[in-house]
Amino acid sequence: MAILIDETKRVLVQGITGREGAARTKLMVDYGTKVVAGVTPGRGGESVEGIPVYDTIVEAWEHVGPIDISVLFIPAPLVKSAALEAMDAGVKLLVIVPDRVPIYDVLAIANRAKSVGARFIGPNTLGVLSPDKGVLGMIGGRAATAKSWFSPGPVGIASRSGGITSSMAYYLARAGIGATTLVHVGGDAVVGLPHPDVMLEFERDPDTQAVVMFGEIGTSQEERVADLIEAGAFTKPLIAYIGGKAAKSGTRFSHAGAIVEGGRGTYEGKVARLREVGATVVEQFMDLPGATKAVLEKL
Numbered sequence: 001m002a003i004l005i006d007e008t009k010r011v012l013v014q015g016i017t018g019r020e021g022a023a024r025t026k027l028m029v030d031y032g033t034k035v036v037a038g039v040t041p042g043r044g045g046e047s048v049e050g051i052p053v054y055d056t057i058v059e060a061w062e063h064v065g066p067i068d069i070s071v072l073f074i075p076a077p078l079v080k081s082a083a084l085e086a087m088d089a090g091v092k093l094l095v096i097v098p099d100r101v102p103i104y105d106v107l108a109i110a111n112r113a114k115s116v117g118a119r120f121i122g123p124n125t126l127g128v129l130s131p132d133k134g135v136l137g138m139i140g141g142r143a144a145t146a147k148s149w150f151s152p153g154p155v156g157i158a159s160r161s162g163g164i165t166s167s168m169a170y171y172l173a174r175a176g177i178g179a180t181t182l183v184h185v186g187g188d189a190v191v192g193l194p195h196p197d198v199m200l201e202f203e204r205d206p207d208t209q210a211v212v213m214f215g216e217i218g219t220s221q222e223e224r225v226a227d228l229i230e231a232g233a234f235t236k237p238l239i240a241y242i243g244g245k246a247a248k249s250g251t252r253f254s255h256a257g258a259i260v261e262g263g264r265g266t267y268e269g270k271v272a273r274l275r276e277v278g279a280t281v282v283e284q285f286m287d288l289p290g291a292t293k294a295v296l297e298k299l
Contacts, residue, residue: 002130021073030143033134057089080105096122120192126162153178156202159214175289195221210237217244229277238279
């Protein structure tokens with residue numbers, strides 16, 4: 001199995017006629033994702049990669065049937081209205097790719113999602129990929145690359161960095177370790193599905209035997225994962241690498257969500273807390289494949 005995306009999910013692309021929307025729709029379609037419709041207001045009646053374009057999500061739903069997931073390639077100032085439209089139409093999972101979405105807009109999206117029973121990944125995410133099943137967003141860049149880089153297997157991958165999401169899966173695959181699903185949770189301080197939520201998804205997936213996680217300084221995502229392990233809510237082996245070891249208080253590291261403030265979200269605190277609950281935390285990124293193989297051999 002896999003989490004969040006597989007070959008059965010029906011996908012819509014908001015902003016499908018834009019440069020990024022069109023290019024990433026090609027990636028998703030070529031990879032095998034079931035993209036059934038696109039939406040760009042004022043462009044209804046057109047098509048992109050053979051996918052019909054509609055003016056609204058309600059119109060798309062009426063013509064192509066139920067939609068499980070919407071992937072947003074919308075300019076940041078318009079993300080809020082597009083996300084609310086999707087959720088109000090009945091879409092239960094959104095992948096919000098753009099960065100620089102205003103934080104108050106993200107909070108409004110989160111509030112609406114909670115009220116209607118929907119979820120969202122991102123913003124500022126490359127998306128999700130389940131090897132040989134489907135991709136949402138832009139992981140891999142091109143279908144041929146994604147198919148050659150990532151292989152199916154027993155390990156879930158979750159990361160706060162888009163590039164490192166791909167790198168972890170690539171190097172694990174080179175070591176003979178495939179993945180159930182790759183999830184880039186997003187690089188912002190507030191995201192829809194942070195690491196703890198993704199861990200619970202992997203916990204419910206019978207094919208995921210262990211999870212490899214890339215964490216960073218800033219926010220409490222990794223500490224909350226440790227809390228889940230301590231509470232027995234996440235029981236699968238966790239192998240982690242935390243970026244930002246050299247960062248001092250007040251330093252922003254790589255992403256908007258990776259900033260140490262007042263001693264919170266430190267490298268030392270995250271590593272200590274994860275090790276305290278039994279997670280395997282490596283010192284060097286390239287130690288992840290070996291550590292993961294060692295963990296899997298003990299299962």
